[in-house]
Amino acid sequence: MKIEYKKDLKDVFKLDDKQVYIIDSNIYTIYKQLFQSIKNKSRIFIYEANEHTKNYDSLQKIYSFLYTNSINRSNIIYGIGGGITTDIAAFSASTYKRGCRLILIPTTLLGMVDASIGGKTGINYNNIKNGVGSFYIAEKVIINTKFLESLSETEYKNGFVEIVKMSFLPQSDLLSSLAEQQGIEAIIKEAIRTKLELTHIDLHDKSSRRLLNLGHTFGHILESVSNYDISHGTAVAIGIRAAAKLSFQKGFVTREVLEVIERRLDKYALPTSFNSKYLPEILRIGKSILKQDKKADDKYNLVLFNGIQNLTIYKTDEDLEVINVLREFADV
Ligand SMILES: NC(=O)c1ccc[n+]([C@@H]2O[C@H](COP(=O)([O-])OP(=O)(O)OC[C@H]3O[C@@H](n4cnc5c(N)ncnc54)[C@H](O)[C@@H]3O)[C@@H](O)[C@H]2O)c1
Incomplete structure (x- = not known):
């Protein structure tokens, strides 16, 4: 796993229409202009992240999003957001077509120091936190502490x-x-x-x-x-x-x-x-x-x-x- 530290937000977002992006809804709202380079909006899955939506329903919606976009193992799935978003994005990447390429851009402090690091992925199952998941290491994690400025x-x-x-x-x-x-x-x-x-x-x-x-x-x-x-x-x-x-x-x-x-x-x-x-x-x-x-x-x-x-x-x-x-x- 490669870890890249970026100073400017625009350095993080050299994003194009070839890949797909699972983005925390708050990040998409706050940093909307950063996603303008993605012209084809159907490549973006906006995810309302909380522990109740970190579940099988959301995962199924993500699989359907990947299917509609004809994603295969050579495509990169980006997970952009806090630990909930990177966990579910990473789990979908680890299981869809038996494993797609994965890049994580954590936007919370917890995501930067913990959730995006070390390859644990997952969703909650019944009342079991991270009850279903896998070990799957992202090929790259991009850290930009500028995101922390908007964090509560x-x-x-x-x-x-x-x-x-x-x-x-x-x-x-x-x-x-x-x-x-x-x-x-x-x-x-x-x-x-x-x-x-x-x-x-x-x-x-x-x-x-x-x-x-x-x-x-x-x-x-x-x-x-x-x-x-x-x-x-x-x-x-x-x-x-x-x-x-x-x-x-x-x-x-x-x-x-x-x-x-x-x-x-x-x-x-x-x-x-x-x-x-x-x-x-x-x-x-x-x-x-x-x-x-x-x-x-x-x-x-x-x-x-x-x-x-x-x-x-x-x-x-x-x-x-x-x-x-x-x-x-x-x-x-
Ligand atoms: N995989 C692992 O090894 C691992 C390790 C620790 C925790 N986790 C998981 O991480 C999850 C918690 O992650 P979290 O604390 O990042 O919570 P989170 O993903 O829910 O994010 C917290 C809130 O902050 C918002 N947010 C995210 N980035 C923001 C920003 N830059 N500015 C403003 N708002 C922002 C989100 O929309 C959300 O409302 C838990 O589900 C936990 O199980 C996983």
């Missing part, structure tokens, strides 16, 4: 949480990038380098790549019970706090280490609690959400702390252990 604060924070999460990985030098207040492009580069280091060793998520799931098992419960009203970033931030707390409770880390982790999360003003109105639902369906999170075997692979920049996979089938620690983060 909430969405920016969603991406920033993933950056802070990656700073806890042993492979990462993000802590110094953040401390030195390097510009966002330098921080993005280091986050991508960190993620690629793990995905190169373990593309199929069988071992070390799982460390990237820090905070996500807890986070998925919060996203699901709130029907995605709790944003991904908030859910993962609380998930990292829950992972740190459980690591302390299990004696994996000392109180001092727990406090260092908490201070790092506080320093970047990452969320500390969720609305307690979601508690009954967590108690009611938390177990079944967890069950769906068992990706590879009969146990949950919880990412816990063994130290500040030292993570471990803790295998457990104790639902209550997970649910109880999460309860501690309900606001009062």
Whole structure:
């Protein structure tokens, strides 16, 4: 996978009628003039991206769009937008005609540091986030931080949480990038380098790549019970706090280490609690959400702390252990 960094938006968009473009509807509206070089508008699929449309219905519409445009394996499918758009565009590219060429242009911070990197594609299935998907690496990812200028604060924070999460990985030098207040492009580069280091060793998520799931098992419960009203970033931030707390409770880390982790999360003003109105639902369906999170075997692979920049996979089938620690983060 090649990663290109572009300074100007016009450098990103040398787009023509030969390829097809799956574009987030907000990006198409905000940056409309950038798509003017695509004369044949039937080559554009405008996608209203949210977790509810990241589904089989939208995928079918995309397949039909690819069919109508007579796309074959030599054509390039562009996915332009946040992580939802790049995930579904990449999944369609990986499955249509058994695999078409794919270029991703992420437009959110989360998309730049995470979703477009490392080859995971997917759609949601029933209540399972990314329940259907594949591993398919884009031939190119084009990063242009100018897109971030139109991103809402909430969405920016969603991406920033993933950056802070990656700073806890042993492979990462993000802590110094953040401390030195390097510009966002330098921080993005280091986050991508960190993620690629793990995905190169373990593309199929069988071992070390799982460390990237820090905070996500807890986070998925919060996203699901709130029907995605709790944003991904908030859910993962609380998930990292829950992972740190459980690591302390299990004696994996000392109180001092727990406090260092908490201070790092506080320093970047990452969320500390969720609305307690979601508690009954967590108690009611938390177990079944967890069950769906068992990706590879009969146990949950919880990412816990063994130290500040030292993570471990803790295998457990104790639902209550997970649910109880999460309860501690309900606001009062
Ligand atoms: N494949 C992976 O490895 C991977 C990793 C992490 C997350 N993900 C997936 O990514 C998704 C979340 O991605 P996301 O946070 O980018 O959300 P998103 O795609 O929903 O984008 C967030 C919102 O921002 C808007 N938007 C996008 N770019 C914008 C811009 N430049 N200016 C203004 N608005 C803009 C979108 O229209 C949307 O409303 C989840 O579905 C998650 O499962 C995938």
